[in-house]
Amino acid sequence: MNKLVCTKWRAFALLCVVPFMTSGCGERILVLNPAGPVAQVEQRLIYLTIVLVLIVVVPVIILLAVIVSRYRDKPDNKAPYTPEWSESKVLEIVWWGIPIVIIGIIGTLTVRDTFRLVKPATAASPLTIQVTSLDWKWLFQYPDQKIATVNYCEIPTNRPVQFVLASDAPINSFWVPQLGGQEYTMPGMAMRLWLQADKPGVYFGHGANFSGKGYAHMSFNVIATSSSGFDAWTKKVRSTAPPLTKTGYKNLTTKQAVMGKQEFSSYPPGMFESDIRMNGGMYMKKPITKGTD
Known part of the structure; x- marks a missing residue:
């Protein structure tokens, strides 16, 4: 019996230790390495949630060990035998009250931060990028610069970017972990998500919703550079890249x-809007300064 209990505890300890041992095998967890104001707010919320949840989880694990050790069937067990015991008002208040308070705190702060992130705090004019998820690729259109890219986009630092998201394929989810949370892309709908990069870098992005056998390859890079670097890049694309025709878009x-x-x-004018209408939706231009959908 003792050998069996020891084996179970060793297995439990191994399961607890393995995630920490393997966490150093790759890069730092992206969602905990924010590079913009949206991701920074979300990181604080994640850390706070972890601490509050541990207030419940750690005592429960400790109590599990104590109960198994104290009340298991063993010779000369000195634990009190109370077959008539059925309830404790104090214990029920503790194990119901603490989680209720924790959920209330997490819920309140989540709602507060969600509304804080509806629009950017800065007054700088946003850059608009229209994003379409396809099988199995991402199309980025710049309506002001009149250029388009596939599987990567470039943005200026310290300037809010309004991503207008749609799909011409199964539903997907646009996610750049170091810049902020994810938002769905759906046919016939224009969802909005604003993000901002505070420092230059190449930020990994991926579809966060399963969409078929090519889903694993639906990754893209968001390249953040200075304003002058962004302007130089747009000029280079306009002068060296081929145009995207209607036939090319259909392909x-x-x-x-x-x-x-x-x-x-370049690309055909109104292509993003017409694609939404073709999928049964209505595209309405909505400035980021008035909020998001």
């Missing part, structure tokens, strides 16, 4: 294939 949307990065010097 992107109808062909289920994984592809690499691509750039386009």
Whole structure:
């Protein structure tokens, strides 16, 4: 019996230790390495939630060990035998009251931070990027710069970016962990998400919703650079990349294939809006300064 109990506790200890041992095998957890104001607020909320949850989890694990050790069937067990005991008002208040208070705190702070992130705190004019999730690739259109890219986008630092998200394929979810939370992309709908990068870098992005066998390859990079670097990049794309024609766009949307990065010097006007209407939706331009959907 003792050998069996020891084996179980060793297995439990191993399960607890393995995540910490393997966490150093790759890069730092991206969601805990924020590079913008949205991700920073979310990181604080994550840390706070972890601490509050541990207030419940740690005592429960300790009590589990104490109860198993004290009340298991063993010779000369000195634990009191109280077959008539059925309840304790004090214990019930503790194990119901503490979680209720914790949930109330987490819920209140989550609502507060959610409304804080509806619009950016800065008055700088946002850069708009229209994003379409496809099988199995991402199309980025810049309505002000009149250029488009596939599987990567470039943004200026210290400037809010309004991503207008849609899909011409199954529902997906746009997520750049170091810049902020995720938002769904759906056919016929224009969802909005604002993000901002405070420092130059290449930030990993991925679809966070399973969408078929090519889903694992639906990754993209968000390249943050200075304002002058962003302007130079847009000029380079306009002067060197080929245009995206209606036929080329049809090939992107109808062909289920994984592809690499691509750039386009121009695209048919109103392509993003017409795609939403074609999927049964209505596209309404909504400035980021008035909030998000």
